[in-house]
Amino acid sequence: MAASIREKQTAALKRMLNLNLEPSRSSAVEPVWKVLVYDRFGQDIISPILSVPELRDMGVTLHLLLHSDRDPIPDVPAVYFVMPSEENVQRICQDLRNQLYESYYLNFISAVSRQRLEDMASAALQAGTVPQISKVFDQYLNFITLEDDMFTLRHSQNREAISYYAINRGDVQDSEMEASMDAIVDSLFSVFVTLGTVPIIRSPRGNAAEMVAEKLDKKLRENIRDSRNSLFTSDSLQAGQFSFQRPLLVILDRNLDLATPLHHTWTYQALAHDVLDLQLNRVMVEEPGGEKSPQGARPKKKAKSYDLNFTDKFWQSHKGSPFPEVAEAVQRELEEYRSQEDEVKRLKSVMGLEGEDEGAISMLSDNTAKLTSAVSSLPELLEKKRLIDMHTNIASALLDHIKVRKLDVYFEMEEKMMSKQSLDKSLMDMFSDPEAGSPEDKMRLFIIYFICSAQTMSDAEIDQYAVALQAANCDLAPLHYIKRWKAFTKMTAAPSQYGGGGTKTISMFSRLMNTGSKFVMEGVKNLVVKKHNLPVTRVADALIDNKSYQDTEDYRYFDPKMLRVTDSSIPRNRNPVQEAIVFIVGSGNYIEYQNLVDYVKGKSGGSIKRITYGCSELSNATLFLKQLAKLGTELH
Incomplete structure (x- = not known):
């Protein structure tokens, strides 16, 4: 590959x-x-x-x-x-x-x-x-790579110009929209120059994704035709960079699905992004500080930053795992490390390295070999300890948030809403419970309910919920925008849109329930997520496998290598796609990224080998809700 x-x-x-x-x-x-x-x-x-x-x-x-x-x-x-x-x-x-x-x-x-x-x-x-x-x-x-199969276009510089807010503002000028689209196209062009390949492009009609697709097709086409300066000739690319297997680029608009960016999540990486604001693979965690606090005062906390990167084997293995599994794995690694550490200490004491006479040491050649092996693995052991400490601290910080905000309850309720299952607990109970999360958590829950409800809610019903949300100190501005958006898109989230999801609760791992565990998981549900495809993954699946899917039937097709593409020139029996790039115009998130990763894993026998997820900016739910609030405020 x-x-x-x-x-x-x-x-x-x-x-x-x-x-x-x-x-x-x-x-x-x-x-x-x-x-x-x-x-x-x-x-x-x-x-x-x-x-x-x-x-x-x-x-x-x-x-x-x-x-x-x-x-x-x-x-x-x-x-x-x-x-x-x-x-x-x-x-x-x-x-x-x-x-x-x-x-x-x-x-x-x-x-x-x-x-x-x-x-x-x-x-x-x-x-x-x-x-x-x-x-x-x-x-x-001109793009930022965060994973082997994930990139974003902006982080700190000029991010606002290509955000969901900038593209969906009611008073956006044509010139501003052009500039935003050009910035996105410039970055996507860089992605394909770096990959050394010209994609086949698919996009929906009538939105920002179509504008990006048209402009990118034009830019790639012009570069390929310019024989003197083309960046896509085999001569100008390094040996081995040029691939005859062309990727499929699926460009989608964030408006396809506004529920997922607000969803309370349950997997390690997405939780770190949502709760601890993971940025550029770095996370800040507050730890009790070393400074002494005045008597009776809370202990001072200091913030520590951790890098979560591809050399960290634990992170690579568990970033897509449900949180209780991560806590179990950290506990297991800790126990394994302690046994190795105890072995080093035992050998040192047997060999008299605590100041015993040298005669005893010379007799223990077998133990010498063991100690040599233990000492040679010492750097490895210390690195393992550093990673265990890091993940213990991150997982503990996440667990604190889960308990204080009841994030497991939110996650379970939203999964049921998105898969059209009946709820065990009413929304009104959640809104009136002062212990159940922040006002922001409650607003996110209601917006997901509003988007995913199969029946259209009456104004009286919405007003009833709005009163309860206001009583819980929620800012209603995001809801003003979502009401306008839903009326405009007429997207009632038909059963095909979400669905097949949900959760089931299994008993907690015994390792986490014993008193010696680092993680006191009492009161936290051990939820297992049922595998299901989110809207972005459903669209990608239909386009990759050439399935007839109502939502993709009128998607546009661009091939920058063909002189002119008309509807009649679109090949009906296309080659199986081995590699795809799914790009979101607007805010992307780790929930969709993980869903695509799981989708590829589940297709192990199929032609698709890799899907790379990209977005113009990566936003957690807090940031995305702020953008919706700005849009909602501007409507009033």
């Missing part, structure tokens, strides 16, 4: 840091020491996939923000990795005038315009630094 998007982007970044040469396989070759200068967006791209030690191995001694105060380092080359914006180019010109570095390798995240190249050329001429500009490259790396 072709390399993943993370592997491709990592290889491109390493090539760039190696001064745009292929990195040497030989460890004997000393890297060229250099300074890395990036803007915030460059930092967001690099930080989830290259750690500080990896940067050091590539010869990066310092990494600095472009707009920070930087001292001259005249005997070191500088690698720049920035967006080609006006202010960035002006700052580079200033660096050239100040002669900060020995030489300059200028790498632009997306293509730099001719005008800005000329600005830099004239600044270099005036400063007499033309010979110091070693290379200028368009890198086409």
Whole structure:
């Protein structure tokens, strides 16, 4: 199977840091020491996939923000990795005038315009630094990879311009909409340049997804036709990068499904995103601090950040698991570690390493071999301990939120709503219970109920719920928008839309119920999620397997390699799809990502080998609800 998007982007970044040469396989070759200068967006791209030690191995001694105060380092080359914006180019010109570095390798995240190249050329001429500009490259790396099979377009920089709010504002100007669509297309173009392949594109009609599909088709088509500058010819791509198996790109609009982004979730990664605000594979957890608090006061808490990345085997194995399974696995790892640690201690004491005479040690050759093995695995053991401590702290923080906010009850109720099952507890009981979560939790629950209810709710019914929500201190602004949205889309969430889901409760793992467990799970339900496809996965499944599915029958088909595509030229018997990219215009989330991962796992005998999930921005429910509230406020 072709390399993943993370592997491709990592290889491109390493090539760039190696001064745009292929990195040497030989460890004997000393890297060229250099300074890395990036803007915030460059930092967001690099930080989830290259750690500080990896940067050091590539010869990066310092990494600095472009707009920070930087001292001259005249005997070191500088690698720049920035967006080609006006202010960035002006700052580079200033660096050239100040002669900060020995030489300059200028790498632009997306293509730099001719005008800005000329600005830099004239600044270099005036400063007499033309010979110091070693290379200028368009890198086409205008996206952020978070997993082997997941990417987003923006994190901190210019995120608002391509958010769900920006695209769905009532007073959005045509020029603003064009700019938002162009920004998304520019990034998607970068994704396919990095993958080295031209996709076949499918999209629904009449929404932002269609606009993105049309513009991307045009941009790819123009680049393929430009034989001198095409980025998709086998010559211009590195050997082995070009694939004859073309991926299917499914571009969808967030408005397809507004329930899932607000859903209370139950799997590890999605919970960390929802509850602890996981960002760029890093999570902040509050821990009791070391400082002494005044008597009677609560202990002070300090925030600690943890990186959750692809080298962490526990994370890779369990990020998609239900929370009780994660707690069970952490407990198991902890017990295993303790037994290994006890063995090291025992051997040390048997061998008299606590200060016994040397004669006793010489007699224990068998134990010496054992100890050598134990000591050689010590770094591994310490790393294991670090990971166990980290996951214990993260899981404990999640468990606190689950208990305080009754997140297991919310999750179970929403799963039942989305799969049209009857509820054990009434919504009014949840809204009036001051112990049941925050006002935001209650609002999320009601919006999901409103979207997924098969019968249209009367205004009187909605008003009755609204009074109860207001009494629970809920902001009703998101509901104003959702009412307008549902009336506009006439989407009553027919049984085909959601469904097949739900949960079942099984007894808690005995390991977690014993008194020595790190996790006191009393009162928390051990819920098992029934496998089901969310709306995004259903659409992807229909398009991948060429199924007749009512919702995808009129989807548009684009093939940038064909001269002209008409409805009659769409091949009816298409080749089986091995790789697909599902891209959401608007807010994406880890719930849909995990659902697609589970879908691919369940198709082990089928043709599909990988689905990569992408979105213009990644939002947890808190952030998405804020966007809905802004839209709702603007309606009044």
